[in-house]
Amino acid sequence: MKLAIELAKKGIGKVSPNPLVGAVIVKNGKVISTGYHEKYGGFHAERNAILNAKEDLRNSELYVNLEPCSHHGKTPPCTDLIISSGISKVYISILDPNPLVNGKGVKKLRENGIEVHIGLLKDEARYLNRVFLKYITQKIPYVALKVAMTLDGFITDSLGNSKWITKENFEISHSLRNFFSSIMVGANTVLKDNPRLTCRNGGRNPVRVVLDKNGITFGKELNIYDETARTIVFSKNCINKMECYPETDPESILKRLYSLGIDSVLIEGGADVLSQFFDYADEMHLFYSTKFFGNGLSPFKGVKKFVDEKRAFNIRKVLKLNNEIYLEVVRNV
Ligand code: AOF
Ligand code: ZN
Numbered sequence: 001m002k003l004a005i006e007l008a009k010k011g012i013g014k015v016s017p018n019p020l021v022g023a024v025i026v027k028n029g030k031v032i033s034t035g036y037h038e039k040y041g042g043f044h045a046e047r048n049a050i051l052n053a054k055e056d057l058r059n060s061e062l063y064v065n066l067e068p069c070s071h072h073g074k075t076p077p078c079t080d081l082i083i084s085s086g087i088s089k090v091y092i093s094i095l096d097p098n099p100l101v102n103g104k105g106v107k108k109l110r111e112n113g114i115e116v117h118i119g120l121l122k123d124e125a126r127y128l129n130r131v132f133l134k135y136i137t138q139k140i141p142y143v144a145l146k147v148a149m150t151l152d153g154f155i156t157d158s159l160g161n162s163k164w165i166t167k168e169n170f171e172i173s174h175s176l177r178n179f180f181s182s183i184m185v186g187a188n189t190v191l192k193d194n195p196r197l198t199c200r201n202g203g204r205n206p207v208r209v210v211l212d213k214n215g216i217t218f219g220k221e222l223n224i225y226d227e228t229a230r231t232i233v234f235s236k237n238c239i240n241k242m243e244c245y246p247e248t249d250p251e252s253i254l255k256r257l258y259s260l261g262i263d264s265v266l267i268e269g270g271a272d273v274l275s276q277f278f279d280y281a282d283e284m285h286l287f288y289s290t291k292f293f294g295n296g297l298s299p300f301k302g303v304k305k306f307v308d309e310k311r312a313f314n315i316r317k318v319l320k321l322n323n324e325i326y327l328e329v330v331r332n333v
Contacts, residue, residue: 017263058086093125154296178203187212205229275302
């Protein structure tokens with residue numbers, strides 16, 4: 001199952017809004033075939049593993065990190081292929097919460113005499129597919145925030161200067177841009193930094209989302225309006241020539257993104273946007289330098305209520321990057 005999860009990760013940036021799924025077939029204690037969901041609309045992991053197999057699959061075991069599907073989607077049901085292949089045991093990490101599947105896959109396999117075990121590496125599997133699990137059940141994108149700040153938690157000093165708070169960690173930052181399907185910033189950040197918001201470590205570009213209520217970026221030569229990636233603007237003053245929607249509050253913005261098939265959003269700032277979306281955050285990527293400002297702008301300046309025991313964050317990862325700290329915190333996973 002560890003191998004299945006590793007294989008599933010190869011689909012990062014390629015399968016959304018579908019889940020990341022890997023499959024491994026074992027016979028007589030040996031791995032005889034593997035497969036993964038390679039791209040959106042493509043074959044599912046199980047189908048690829050079964051098609052890749054060169055041996056007779058009777059009495060073999062299948063390991064897959066998500067319940068095999070039992071519905072006709074863009075591809076026929078994986079359960080049918082598993083049943084006809086002769087595989088006799090299936091190990092699944094987690095059920096597929098997609099209402100079209102959700103237990104029906106397991107039921108179908110069992111009805112056909114296949115032994116099914118559920119729960120192997122379930123925590124890892126749930127974390128891997130945290131975006132899909134939220135998107136499919138809550139009909140709203142998964143929200144991640146990214147902030148670089150001083151050790152005392154400021155993103156600018158008291159004069160508004162923000163240069164060189166942390167050395168941007170290229171690998172982590174750009175892997176995040178490949179992992180999440182969209183990236184959001186506010187109009188002030190766009191004007192101040194003129195960011196490209198593209199993925200430049202070999203992954204694909206996220207959809208760029210700009211919150212520009214008053215249209216202050218319109219008609220300007222800015223990197224976010226170049227041709228390298230799709231850009232969606234939210235504004236009260238939408239103009240032609242751009243993909244623009246009138247929503248301005250976080251809830252309606254997220255709902256609109258969901259309806260556009262966008263399963264996740266990485267929010268990079270500034271403080272107004274981070275504060276507005278704090279309540280919706282499913283995870284945060286926090287970079288701390290060892291600088292102190294004493295005073296300045298907090299990324300969450302506008303948040304009114306911080307303490308909600310039911311929605312506390314759990315620390316997922318802590319890294320020392322030279323003289324800086326990278327912290328990943330997650331909730332609800
Ligand atoms: C699996 N293995 O590798 C994937 C699954 O439109 P389709 O046919 O691609 O179906 C998409 C749905 O199928 C998706 O929402 C999820 O419930 C399941 N995806 N299932 O067993 C896979 N990608
Ligand atoms: Zn399937």
